[in-house]
């Protein structure tokens with residue numbers, strides 16, 4: 001969306017974002033089969049850089065060119081794709097790992113599942129709606145998960161870990177949901 005592009009380009013020009021990969025990525029990515037990875041809304045590439053360090057060939061997609069230009073590492077092994085995820089077509093069955101951290105676009109949730117190769121891993125984390133709190137301009141309800149929504153959205157995957165838990169950082173919603181799941185390996189056909 002054009003407004004998001006403008007807003008995020010401005011933020012990347014004016015603010016400094018952490019280069020440290022998300023804890024959920026550090027905790028789980030090394031268990032995924034090494035191959036191609038997709039970092040959805042990669043920002044400054046803190047997670048994409050970590051995946052490349054682990055040996056993945058990474059497609060890193062974001063709408064904000066200013067973030068892609070301020071990558072947290074030399075983007076070796078990383079294809080930086082400046083694209084709007086409202087329109088981006090996720091290639092089917094390609095990725096052994098898909099990472100989606102601090103971003104929600106409900107349109108692509110089914111595509112993320114289909115984008116996984118059999119045995120591939122999805123790591124997804126985003127903030128949760130919290131009824132007691134008003135929403136800031138940055139954290140509009142449409143950008144926040146409903147309780148249970150993440151688990152329901154990926155119910156056909158084998159869920160390795162799912163939590164709804166407090167987030168202790170200031171200036172963010174107080175709760176987030178985290179999911180780690182695997183695409184089942186297709187059962188082999190009947191033997192003759």
Ligand SMILES: C[S@@+](CC[C@H](N)C(=O)[O-])C[C@H]1O[C@@H](n2cnc3c(N)ncnc32)[C@H](O)[C@@H]1O
Pocket residue numbers: 001004005008009022040041042043044045046047061062063064067083084085086100101102103
């Ligand atoms: C909170 S940042 C998270 C960045 C990264 N995933 C991380 O964990 O550091 C949200 C990112 O979503 C990107 N974004 C927002 N709307 C987008 C859209 N429609 N298509 C692609 N990227 C988008 C922004 O440019 C920004 O980099």
